[in-house]
Amino acid sequence: xxxxDSDHMISELEKKEGYILxxxxxxxxxxxxxxxxxxxxxxxxxxxxxxxFAKLKxxxxxxxxxxxxxxxxxxxxIKKAPSVDFVLGARNVSxxxxxxxxxxxxxxxxxxxxxxxxxxxxxxxxxxxxLNISIGCDKKCAYCIVPHTxxxxxxxxxxxxxxxxxxxxxxGVKEIMLLGQNVNNYGVRFSDKHPKINFSGLLSELGKIExxxxxxxxxxxxLHMDDEFLEEFAxxxxxxxxxxxxxxxxxxxxxxxxxxxxxKEWYLDRINRLxxxxxxxxISTDIIVGFPTESNEDFEDTMDVLEKVRFDTLYSFIYSxxxxxxxxxxxxxLMVDAKVAQDRLARLQARHREILSEDAKKEIxxxxxxxxxxxxxxFDGMRGFSEGRSDNGRLIKIFDSMHSIGEILxxxxxxxxxxxxxxxxx
Ligand code: SF4
Numbered sequence: 148x149x150x151x152d153s154d155h156m157i158s159e160l161e162k163k164e165g166y167i168l169x170x171x172x173x174x175x176x177x178x179x180x181x182x183x184x185x186x187x188x189x190x191x192x193x194x195x196x197x198x199x200f201a202k203l204k205x206x207x208x209x210x211x212x213x214x215x216x217x218x219x220x221x222x223x224x225i226k227k228a229p230s231v232d233f234v235l236g237a238r239n240v241s242x243x244x245x246x247x248x249x250x251x252x253x254x255x256x257x258x259x260x261x262x263x264x265x266x267x268x269x270x271x272x273x274x275x276x277x278l279n280i281s282i283g284c285d286k287k288c289a290y291c292i293v294p295h296t297x298x299x300x301x302x303x304x305x306x307x308x309x310x311x312x313x314x315x316x317x318x319g320v321k322e323i324m325l326l327g328q329n330v331n332n333y334g335v336r337f338s339d340k341h342p343k344i345n346f347s348g349l350l351s352e353l354g355k356i357e358x359x360x361x362x363x364x365x366x367x368x369x370l371h372m373d374d375e376f377l378e379e380f381a382x383x384x385x386x387x388x389x390x391x392x393x394x395x396x397x398x399x400x401x402x403x404x405x406x407x408x409x410x411k412e413w414y415l416d417r418i419n420r421l422x423x424x425x426x427x428x429x430i431s432t433d434i435i436v437g438f439p440t441e442s443n444e445d446f447e448d449t450m451d452v453l454e455k456v457r458f459d460t461l462y463s464f465i466y467s468x469x470x471x472x473x474x475x476x477x478x479x480x481l482m483v484d485a486k487v488a489q490d491r492l493a494r495l496q497a498r499h500r501e502i503l504s505e506d507a508k509k510e511i512x513x514x515x516x517x518x519x520x521x522x523x524x525x526f527d528g529m530r531g532f533s534e535g536r537s538d539n540g541r542l543i544k545i546f547d548s549m550h551s552i553g554e555i556l557x558x559x560x561x562x563x564x565x566x567x568x569x570x571x572x573x
Pocket of ligand 1: 286329
């Protein structure tokens, strides 16, 4: 989401103010730090980064702090770091060309409606592009700061999305990644009168765009994984058969404490339905370990889901309290001991690595359609290779010959090393 927001700001600055990108901070007239606040560590780094840029910048250059930390800290950022010239919240990115002219501007409203703002795609996005389909989130997960930084959920109108997607395809894009906090809740609210449409309808409309080869999205919410959505996912040939389904915990008790709105049984039921429709589907997930009150038994439930689903990719973290969230106010005696949480995370990740290498062996001999995303020429005795992702999200390296970025090839998996896959064009 932040990458997409950065693209929007860069595009606006290029088109309306004549800025160009530089990778040398000492030459920049404007330095933007686009922040994340989902976890604690990147937020802690913000002030040391501001300090570094303040030393490096040339006289008169401006520093702006954008994104989610900007949303929830607002003017405190300028109080703490006077070298900052403006603060621009995550829901206000289209105001970038205004705030650069207003000394010490602070624009952090989370009610601002950016959903009908027409962005000009000025950046060369290559073969893959990100497309925001909604802004904000209506959920109230106990640990999550996002509703406080990005505000209420609002969907971007279908006609704007189709126009932007077509423009991307005209510029050479082959794969679009749809973004939203809960993509499969698309259509829940528009800023104006808008014909009723849900996420399945949006996928179907995007699928009609000529020249668009692949559609991916992140993230759907398990609660909204109804049969209509799963059937469209299975049926639509342009929708890649890989999906991120955030689990967070395998324990129904912890899911309730997290206010996730589903149970372990519901999650597994949806996965079973999905696998019955798309047996080769690739599934990734997020898991938080050590959430307050998580017992050994609760953690075993998480291990049980890992065993049953056998995720292709796992993003796993130890719980850390975030400001403005419900769980941040819970008493210390509900917290899980740091060492216990660390051991649980290590066990979860170790078992996941084993699953990956067990499953990689089963891939040998399978044939996938692979979109080439990267090539490396032979160098200094190293063999050159091309690599790309299969429809179900697996990264495959091809050593036999060089291919062009953007090509879609039939590739047979011939070898694996741990969880890594190697193949040849067939
Ligand atoms: S669904 Fe929950 S975790 Fe996801 S953005 Fe919304 S509040 Fe945060």
